[in-house]
Amino acid sequence: TTSPGFAMNEIQQNGGGGFDYLANGDIIKINYDFMNPATIQIIDANGDNDPAAPETIYTLPASTYGSFIKVAPNGEFAIFGITGSGAPARLDKIDLTQGSYPVTTVIELEGNFGLDFVDNGHVMVSANAGGWDQSQPNEVFHIDLSAPSADAVVASFTGTPSGPIALNDAGDLYYVKSTWEYPAPANSHTLLKFNVTQIQ
Secondary structure, eight states: OOOOSOOOOOOOOOOTTOEEEOTTSOEEEEEOOSSSOOEEEEEOOSSSOSSSSOEEEEEOOTTEEEEEEEEOTTSSEEEEEEEESSSOOEEEEEESSSTTOOEEEEEEOTTEEEEEEEETTEEEEEEOTTTTOTTSOEEEEEEETTSOOSOOEEEEESSOOOOOEEEOTTOOEEEEEOOSOSSOOTTOOEEEEEOHHHHO
């Protein structure tokens, strides 16, 4: 038999608030449980045993949790989403180049759910700006990190909660349209693609 070239190493960790890879191959994640405040941690994933144990670099405000965390293409910072009752829903930026890991708020955005980077200065964000109000649309925003505004709506969907998004290397956007119904009925999710020309 021949090996397909993949190997698996199971890491027992809570990443309920999302995770992403750092430039050095380690993982940055949002650890979330119901008993303690959510935290951003770095765990060893490249095998160099650094950090030797999960390293907490930031604690989210009480009664909040992380929607996602995504590392910028240059590896210098990450953007993470905060939701919950303990602070305004927002996108925060954590600096990964300084040992103190300073955090600043990018923009307040209710119902933030998913994010991907266009480049180091621009992101796409999926959010229900109306929160849990089902009459409000789910929207995909283009946000310039140097002048953040939630005015640039790329796409808008009614009758659906926030859906995950992803961009490919060509700049095409993928979005999952779902349903407010629970449990979700069969065939109630649709994967949509917007090519880069449509977005521009």
